[in-house]
Amino acid sequence: MRWPLASRSVAVPATTPRIPFNIAKPNQEQIVLLITIVLLIVFGFTLNGFATISNLLNLLRSISILGVLGLGMGLIVISRGIDLSEVATLAGCWAIGLIEMQRGMPVGAAVLLALAIALLIGVINGVMVAFVEAPPLFVTLAAGFVIYGLAFWLAPAWVVYAPRDAPGLMFAGAGRLFGIPVPILVFAVSAIAMHLFLSRTSIGRFIYAQGDNPEAARLTGIPLRPLIVLEYSLVAFLAWLAGLVWVGTTGSMQMAITQGTMIFDVVLVVVIGGISLIGGRGSVFSVVVGCILIGTLLNAFTIMDVNSEVQNIIKGVVLLAAIVLDNFLHPRDEETARQGD
Amino acid sequence: MSDGANLANGAAEPVLEIIGGSKIYGGVHAIEGVNFNLYPGEVHALVGENGAGKSTLCKAIAGAIGLTSGEFRLDGKPANFEQPRDALNAGICMVYQETSLVPTMTAAQNIELGNEKLLTRFRTLNIQAQQLLQSLNFHVDPATPVAMLGTAKKQMVEIARAIYNKARIIIFDEPTASLTPEEIVHFFHLVRDLRARGVSIIYISHALEESLQIADRITVLRDGRLVITAPAKQLTRDSLVQHMVGREVAQAVYGRKEKTHQRREKVLTVENVTMGMAVKNMSFSVYAGEVVGIAGLIGSGRTEIAKVIYGALKRNLINGGTIRLRGKPIRYRVPRQAINDGIAYITEDRKANGFFETMVVDDNVYLGKLATKKGFSFLLSRARRGKLANYWVERLKISALQRKARIIELSGGNQQKVVLAKTLVQDPSIIIFDEPTRGVDVGTIPHIHAEIRRLADEGKAVVVISSYLPEVLAVSDRILVARTGRIVAEFDAAEATQDKILYAAVH
Numbered sequence: 001m002r003w004p005l006a007s008r009s010v011a012v013p014a015t016t017p018r019i020p021f022n023i024a025k026p027n028q029e030q031i032v033l034l035i036t037i038v039l040l041i042v043f044g045f046t047l048n049g050f051a052t053i054s055n056l057l058n059l060l061r062s063i064s065i066l067g068v069l070g071l072g073m074g075l076i077v078i079s080r081g082i083d084l085s086e087v088a089t090l091a092g093c094w095a096i097g098l099i100e101m102q103r104g105m106p107v108g109a110a111v112l113l114a115l116a117i118a119l120l121i122g123v124i125n126g127v128m129v130a131f132v133e134a135p136p137l138f139v140t141l142a143a144g145f146v147i148y149g150l151a152f153w154l155a156p157a158w159v160v161y162a163p164r165d166a167p168g169l170m171f172a173g174a175g176r177l178f179g180i181p182v183p184i185l186v187f188a189v190s191a192i193a194m195h196l197f198l199s200r201t202s203i204g205r206f207i208y209a210q211g212d213n214p215e216a217a218r219l220t221g222i223p224l225r226p227l228i229v230l231e232y233s234l235v236a237f238l239a240w241l242a243g244l245v246w247v248g249t250t251g252s253m254q255m256a257i258t259q260g261t262m263i264f265d266v267v268l269v270v271v272i273g274g275i276s277l278i279g280g281r282g283s284v285f286s287v288v289v290g291c292i293l294i295g296t297l298l299n300a301f302t303i304m305d306v307n308s309e310v311q312n313i314i315k316g317v318v319l320l321a322a323i324v325l326d327n328f329l330h331p332r333d334e335e336t337a338r339q340g341d
Numbered sequence: 342m343s344d345g346a347n348l349a350n351g352a353a354e355p356v357l358e359i360i361g362g363s364k365i366y367g368g369v370h371a372i373e374g375v376n377f378n379l380y381p382g383e384v385h386a387l388v389g390e391n392g393a394g395k396s397t398l399c400k401a402i403a404g405a406i407g408l409t410s411g412e413f414r415l416d417g418k419p420a421n422f423e424q425p426r427d428a429l430n431a432g433i434c435m436v437y438q439e440t441s442l443v444p445t446m447t448a449a450q451n452i453e454l455g456n457e458k459l460l461t462r463f464r465t466l467n468i469q470a471q472q473l474l475q476s477l478n479f480h481v482d483p484a485t486p487v488a489m490l491g492t493a494k495k496q497m498v499e500i501a502r503a504i505y506n507k508a509r510i511i512i513f514d515e516p517t518a519s520l521t522p523e524e525i526v527h528f529f530h531l532v533r534d535l536r537a538r539g540v541s542i543i544y545i546s547h548a549l550e551e552s553l554q555i556a557d558r559i560t561v562l563r564d565g566r567l568v569i570t571a572p573a574k575q576l577t578r579d580s581l582v583q584h585m586v587g588r589e590v591a592q593a594v595y596g597r598k599e600k601t602h603q604r605r606e607k608v609l610t611v612e613n614v615t616m617g618m619a620v621k622n623m624s625f626s627v628y629a630g631e632v633v634g635i636a637g638l639i640g641s642g643r644t645e646i647a648k649v650i651y652g653a654l655k656r657n658l659i660n661g662g663t664i665r666l667r668g669k670p671i672r673y674r675v676p677r678q679a680i681n682d683g684i685a686y687i688t689e690d691r692k693a694n695g696f697f698e699t700m701v702v703d704d705n706v707y708l709g710k711l712a713t714k715k716g717f718s719f720l721l722s723r724a725r726r727g728k729l730a731n732y733w734v735e736r737l738k739i740s741a742l743q744r745k746a747r748i749i750e751l752s753g754g755n756q757q758k759v760v761l762a763k764t765l766v767q768d769p770s771i772i773i774f775d776e777p778t779r780g781v782d783v784g785t786i787p788h789i790h791a792e793i794r795r796l797a798d799e800g801k802a803v804v805v806i807s808s809y810l811p812e813v814l815a816v817s818d819r820i821l822v823a824r825t826g827r828i829v830a831e832f833d834a835a836e837a838t839q840d841k842i843l844y845a846a847v848h
Contacts, residue, residue, distance in 0.1 A: 200721055202711040209708055215694035219653060221680035221712035280699045
């Protein structure tokens with residue numbers, strides 16, 4: 001008898017390797033873009049005052065803050081993380097910055113102070129996730145509450161106003177450059193920069209690799225821990241940038257936004273556009289498309305005078321539709337469909 | 342032993358019959374026009390390379406998927422399974438390697454799983470399970486949580502569950518992959534016992550020797566088509582391989598050449614390294630220009646020592662021993678440091694941590710280069726990516742047709758080659774292969790062995806960890822045997838035989 005051990009052991013039965021890659025199949029971004037274009041055309045013909053240059057600029061301007069936040073969230077979701085403290089970071093760092101302005105700190109210094117606070121939060125989040133190895137969902141959820149509490153303690157006001165003599169600060173929200181409102185430019189430049197960062201640099205590739213398979217990334221020699229700290233710092237930086245536009249637009253910072261649904265809107269635009277929560281998939285284009293769809297809907301609602309409860313319902317339905325669409329586009333294999341999970 | 346073969350000769354009606362069975366996935370035939378039958382009390386082995394359609398055929402039989410076309414007959418009557426439950430009710434049961442048990446439940450609860458009554462007493466449950474297990478001659482305590490059982494006993498629980506479900510047809514998928522030699526012998530007794538009870542068995546295995554030994558008939562699949570169904574007695578290992586590959590496999594690589602290597606510098610020294618319970622006082626050294634094979638069973642600490650050297654696992658802080666790289670003591674916190682010092686580790690489980698599944702071949706290879714200190718560049722370069730990937734695709738003979746496909750869609754052999762390329766592109770001087778040909782099709786194995794040889798000839802130190810003894814014998818210049826966290830024996834390639842190695846590895 002031969003030794004039975006003299007045998008090849010195989011752990012992974014091969015089932016999938018023969019399915020060809022179908023390039024004709026549209027992905028989620030393209031479908032969402034198509035829906036957006038259809039909506040734009042429909043609203044353009046049916047709603048009075050929708051298809052005007054000023055309204056369309058208004059539309060873009062209204063989504064720019066959400067867009068900048070979404071770029072950060074997109075980055076972190078691609079890396080298989082999530083940052084629920086993004087809106088709290090935005091509100092917290094600027095509330096403190098503005099209160100220091102009121103107390104007499106020079107505007108430039110206070111802006112840099114806000115940036116420093118934001119980056120500190122990002123680094124702390126990153127260290128908690130990378131070195132303490134706590135799950136990002138809980139780290140950033142808890143961080144959001146801590147930031148809210150601390151900021152409220154340091155700047156005890158629901159609404160902190162910017163000083164009147166700071167025209168430079170208002171430029172970020174109300175100014176125009178080449179006839180285009182600055183918030184739109186901020187969003188556009190951030191999106192292009194983020195796109196180049198993710199698709200043209202090796203760090204960007206590392207982020208996709210991490211989201212695809214963190215253990216493989218580690219064994220390949222990608223410095224995961226510094227990378228994670230960098231990612232959370234970038235998110236915090238974008239939160240600061242979005243806050244700059246916010247302060248410029250409203251002349252104030254409202255702590256109430258940390259308690260609202262804004263953070264879910266940010267997750268919404270990211271997920272709608274096709275950045276999968278399992279990581280490694282999607283791009284900046286996903287965020288832009290998701291933003292434009294949500295912006296179009298919100299703008300049309302405003303013109304149609306739909307109240308906020310109905311708006312929430314519609315937003316929820318759109319999110320569910322996106323998930324159903326995702327399942328439809330990427331059907332699970334027959335096996336799981338038959339057996340369930 | 343011979344009664345099963347007699348039955349297969351056509352005395353009885355087949356219990357299961359598939360006529361012209363085809364399954365199409367995304368426009369491609371996974372199996373095409375397969376005629377398969379199974380007689381009562383027969384052990385029928387299915388062999389074929391990865392992707393030949395063995396799994397697809399079995400999934401169709403077990404009702405996990407439906408056939409696109411073809412006739413499916415059970416006891417001569419047409420049958421159509423909507424879901425696995427239907428197949429189970431018809432007495433068809435698939436035994437997976439160890440995945441389908443609930444670890445926190447006891448053996449008895451697992452046997453009962455899916456058939457629970459509204460209220461069950463633990464006592465009744467345990468007694469029932471005890472009776473069943475005893476009738477099968479299994480020494481398993483029904484009250485033990487499955488998580489605490491060994492692999493062999495888990496398999497027994499799976500089989501007991503199949504019998505409890507009144508299975509007439511049992512499909513075993515790679516049942517011996519993680520069993521020790523004694524356990525395999527016991528498992529074979531069990532299979533023969535089941536056959537004597539009139540149970541029909543479909544046996545999928547990559548181990549051709551096993552199939553020849555246990556099966557009454559063997560069916561060979563290749564590229565989704567049935568190549569041959571013949572009684573096991575009429576087949577040999579060589580003829581099977583020939584049918585599987587469709588051509589003569591280059592055996593030359595398997596036969597060791599004359600000793601060509603010359604020992605050079607001692608590159609890596611492992612002295613008394615200890616890590617938890619897995620590695621205990623392990624010592625060995627590796628020289629440049631040689632291939633060191635490490636043989637050993639699963640759980641002998643061979644993978645763990647590789648990961649300790651690589652920095653993926655940490656050895657004990659106190660009394661952890663020393664590892665020296667060219668005489669200099671090293672202790673890595675992360676694999677990145679090992680990589681920058683020229684140490685590479687090629688994982689045993691490529692799907693879990695070997696490659697990036699959303700990316701194409703080129704990106705995987707390029708990422709390997711970018712992740713090193715020397716290969717890093719902030720901006721990506723298409724030209725550099727193409728150059729690196731072309732070189733490795735050419736050198737390792739990666740199927741060039743699939744360059745644009747995501748790596749998850751490649752065959753097992755090509756995936757493994759991409760993992761090799763992704764690691765070798767980092768220019769290591771010490772390379773540790775962990776199960777380099779696991780889940781790799783027979784035709785690709787010689788390519789990988791040739792590459793291992795080539796690396797050693799280039800003056801690199803190569804370590805090959807494998808539980809497949811012919812592989813260890815074929816590629817190594819020197820063979821170490823690991824057992825319970827220690828190196829217990831060392832052989833020169835010339836004097837080593839399978840028996841000697843096994844004797845050292847087992848007891």
